[in-house]
Amino acid sequence: MGEFDVIARYFRRAQDQGGVVSLAGGDDCAVLQPTPGQQWLVSTDMLVEGRHFLTTVPPEALGHKALAVNLSDLAACGATPRAFFLSLALPRVEESWLAGFARGLFALADAHGIRLAGGDTTAGPLNICITVMGEAPAGQALLRSGARVGDDVWVSGVLGDARLALELWRGRVQLSGEDFEHVRRAMEWPQPRVALGQALRGVATAALDVSDGLAGDLGHLLARSGVGACLEWAALPRSEILARQAQDLQHECLLAGGDDYELVFTAAPQARSSVEAIARALGLPVHRIGRIEAQPGLRLVDAQGQTQAVRVQSFDHFA
Amino acid sequence: MGEFDVIARYFRRAQDQGGVVSLAGGDDCAVLQPTPGQQWLVSTDMLVEGRHFLTTVPPEALGHKALAVNLSDLAACGATPRAFFLSLALPRVEESWLAGFARGLFALADAHGIRLAGGDTTAGPLNICITVMGEAPAGQALLRSGARVGDDVWVSGVLGDARLALELWRGRVQLSGEDFEHVRRAMEWPQPRVALGQALRGVATAALDVSDGLAGDLGHLLARSGVGACLEWAALPRSEILARQAQDLQHECLLAGGDDYELVFTAAPQARSSVEAIARALGLPVHRIGRIEAQPGLRLVDAQGQTQAVRVQSFDHFA
Incomplete structure (x- = not known):
């Protein structure tokens, strides 16, 4: 042939x-x-x-x-x-x-x-x-540069399962057969959030997709918008499977996971009901995970209520 | 880095x-x-x-x-x-x-x-x-499907030097240092005929670029246009370096060479003066190498004036 x-x-x-x-x-x-x-x-x-x-x-x-x-x-x-x-x-x-x-x-x-x-x-x-x-x-595409101080930070779906699957392949964690199938599916069959992106035109102020990990990708959005953000650890959406893992592994999967292909976007607080209506209409959960701030950089309020700086680094193919 | x-x-x-x-x-x-x-x-x-x-x-x-x-x-x-x-x-x-x-x-x-x-x-x-x-x-792009019976077949520049360079690397031919540099340049620094293509809008009836060899690429144009063509061996433009090689090698380089990146195009005989004026304006020689015919397939009038069928086959990466 x-x-x-x-x-x-x-x-x-x-x-x-x-x-x-x-x-x-x-x-x-x-x-x-x-x-x-x-x-x-x-x-x-x-x-x-x-x-x-x-x-x-x-x-x-x-x-x-x-x-x-x-x-x-x-x-x-x-x-x-x-x-x-x-x-x-x-x-x-x-x-x-x-x-x-x-x-x-x-x-x-x-x-x-x-x-x-x-x-x-x-x-x-x-x-x-x-x-x-x-x-x-014309002029309505969502870009990374539009986030404003006071905006909410949102993410669709859940984060970290694809990375958890990778750690399983690497032998770092063990999962039941059913859980294995679930996270493998997250890694191999990501669902691009095309309908959500279109619905967010005119609602979101900035957006990107999480392909190299939340912290690194959101870092690009913050830099392009000239702002910072503070996220809440407890608000980061994760599957029950990931929630059962050790805290440090959860941290890695949620913030530096990669391969999530969920949308992270910012929107004014006045747009909350619109965002929630869009999510309901699409049957796709969205979660409010933090707030845009004037202070540059990314911070995280941890499980103990302490605010810590997050090192913003994306996956680098040549690192 | x-x-x-x-x-x-x-x-x-x-x-x-x-x-x-x-x-x-x-x-x-x-x-x-x-x-x-x-x-x-x-x-x-x-x-x-x-x-x-x-x-x-x-x-x-x-x-x-x-x-x-x-x-x-x-x-x-x-x-x-x-x-x-x-x-x-x-x-x-x-x-x-x-x-x-x-x-x-x-x-x-x-x-x-x-x-x-x-x-x-x-x-x-x-x-x-x-x-x-x-x-x-809109509607003016040159396509492969517009060649009509009676059209002239034209080609820009010369053909075959890039293939000759390849044969040199393969050890099949030997060339002087100067000739080697010439054909190597043809292989490594092809010049896309962008200005010619644009000038031919409204003049040419069909066009393509020769990347996989004249016979195979022209074959695609003929098939898409539902016509055939007869080319003249003597009219196929070649460098002096290629003209000094054995006939069978010339044949291979000119018809099945590949990597030429010259334009092959068809135009009505009434457009000859326009085509020539374009070529002069661009300082890029073009050559009339044959004629579109109703009979499907590609034929070649050889050096002896005999018409022979040309096997139409492009380079195939998996052949």
Whole structure:
């Protein structure tokens, strides 16, 4: 099976050529028709075997996750997903792997109405690079720079389960079979909060997605907004499984976990009822975890009511 | 030196944040403002060490080529380059390599007025994935599907030198030092024909860039247009260096070479003077190499005036 067969069999679909992608497949570029009054939001993420995913990950989960982490960036900006581009370096053509990967990828793409508009396929060490494009009304995209002193800090869902799964793989913790499946699912099947991001346009003042750990990612938002924040340890949302772990492990998973793909956002206190209404409408819990302050840096009120500084550091691939 | 230092030192530039990229750097997505009346043209290419470039390539040439092959796709569609996204997997942080790579990349970017709007940096086997975005007036992008029976087939520049350089590396041919430098330059520093592509809007009926070899790439254009073509061996433009090689090697380099990044396009015979005027204005030679015919497939009139079928096959990464 050659390169063009791989594309034809697994990545070309008989689908509507209308919408924003006016033409696709077979030309040197895809042609995208902007929607009047909208701006494009564009992001790209590269996933490397052994770095971003374990060799043991089922291909269907990998296809899902490769697109999910990209959709999560669109979600963070409140964008409506439109088109994505997939570049794939494969060590070899393995049909069952490709079939599973494509199944996971397209199931999530269909769920969010985003179209595969182009890409590249080559031989090489396994590498998945996806570029996503979405739209938002001009000037209304959620950015990291809009947090204001006095804003609430919110987070969707729960944090830390994906990191707990990693610690399990590393042999640091042991979990029951059921708990293992739960945290593994959090790591392998993250759900990008696309609908939440769109609903937060005009409500949130700033937003980002937690991919490298709450403390580090929130640190970027604070720096861009020129503010600080104080979070409450007790308010950080965690699963019952994580809540049963030792405090230091909880601390690590909640603040430096990574791979959460939940949205952290800020909003004025007057917007609380709007935020809660959005959460109810989407059936997605959101939690108020702290407050934006004028003093730069990130602080945490711990279980004993003591305020401590949090070292703001994201995961660094070259550290 | 960590991931964020790499980005800050080599890939962030103090530059105008205006134009189509209204905001860039630090947010989860770049925000692009469409120009009224324009469509977006988007393409992506992934380059893998040992597959798309030799380990010996100077980093500056690699930075140039990684963007050049992508710009070539915009050129093929007649698009004006606007923004690009760079994802980079690096085995390690090597400052001299990064400095050279960035120098080559940005020199070409600046020459074509295209902005680095976002990207991703990670550890992993060396892999460069670039997504380019350009604009063209709605409905005027050059596609592969517009060739009509009776059209001339044109190609820019010369073909085959990059492939000749590869054969030299493989030890199949020997060249003088000066000739070696010439063909190595063709391989390592391809010049995307961006201005030509734009000038051909409204003149050419179909176009593509030759990246996988003339026969295979033109075959895609013929298939998409539902036509065939007959080329003339004597008319295929080649350097004096290639013209001195054995006929079978010339044949291979000209028809199945790859890495040429010249534009192949079709245009009505009435457009000949326009095409020639464009070529003169740009100081870029173009050559009429054949004719579009109703009979499917690709044929070649050889040096003896005999017409032979050409096997249409592109380079296949998994063949």
